[in-house]
C-alpha cells in the first residue's frame with residue numbers, strides 16, 4: 616500500500632551481493648544445460664536470447680524501468696512446439712527456464728531474509744496477511760515466501776528471479792490476482808511517492824458516535840480511499856483484492872482505537888510520558904505502544920492492518936498528524 620524507493624532496495628541488494636551473483640551464475644549455467652534441439656527454431660532463438668540476458672552480471676538487479684524495456688525487446692514466448700502426438704508437450708520451454716532459474720528454492724532460502732531486510736513482512740496489496748506460507752513434505756516443514764511476479768513467470772520466465780519483479784503478497788491475493796495489471800507499483804524512483812501512501816482509511820463520524828453509544832462494533836463504517844490515478848485497463852487495489860471487505864471483518868481493532876482515543880487524552884499521555892521517561896521512548900515508540908501497531912507510513916509493510924490502524928489512530932487524534 617506504499618511504494619519503496621529503489622535506492623533503499625539497492626542498499627539491501629548490496630549487502631547480499633555475493634548471493635545474488637551466485638544466483639545469476641547458477642541460472643546461466645543451468646540454462647546452458649537445456650537441450651535446445653527438443654524445441655522449434657523460434658523457441659531455440661528465444662532460449663538463446665534468455666541465455667544472453669543472464670550473461671549480464673547485473674541482470675537480476677535491473678530496475679523496474681529497465682525490466683519494462685527488456686520485456687518490450689524480447690516479447691512473449693514463441694508459440695509452443697507441437698509434438699508427435701499432435702498436442703503441446705507437457706513440459707514446455709517456460710518450465711525448463713523457470714527450473715533453471717531456481718525460483719522455487721529461493722522462496723525458502725533467500726527471499727524471506729532479503730525481504731525482511733527491506734522491511735516487508737505483510738502482503739503489499741491487502742496489508743492484512745503475512746507473506747509466509749508453510750509447506751510440508753515427508754521430510755521437512757519449511758516457511759516459504761509467497762511472491763507475486765509483476766510480469767508473470769509463465770509469460771516471462773526469464774524475470775522469475777529478477778528482484779524488482781517480485782512483489783511479496785499473501786496467498787489469497789496471489790490467487791485472486793488475474794492477468795489484469797493492478798494499479799500499484801511497489802518499487803519507485805519517484806521520491807514524492809514515499810512521503811504519503813496513495814491509499815487511506817477513515818471511519819465516518821456518525822459511526823464513531825453510534826459505536827460509543829451502543830458499543831456495537833458493526834456500527835463502525837470504514838471508508839477506503841484510493842487517491843491514485845487509475846490508468847485505463849488497470850484494476851484498483853479494491854477491485855482486485857476487495858480491501859474493504861477484508862478490513863470490514865476486523866472492526867474490533869477500530870473499536871479498541873476509539874476506546875483508546877477516549878482514555879488516552881492529551882493530559883493522560885503527557886503524564887505517562889513523564890512517568891516513564893526513563894524508558895527513553897521516542898514519540899514514534901510511544902505512539903506504537905498506545906496504538907498497538909506501527910504508526911509511520913514507512914513501516915506499513917511490517918505488520919498486518921498497520922495502514923488501517925495508523926490512519927484511523929490519526930483521525931481519532933490518538934497520534935499526531937505528521938506533515
Ligand SMILES: [Zn+2]
Pocket residue numbers: 738739740741742743744784785786787788789
Ligand atoms: Zn493480500
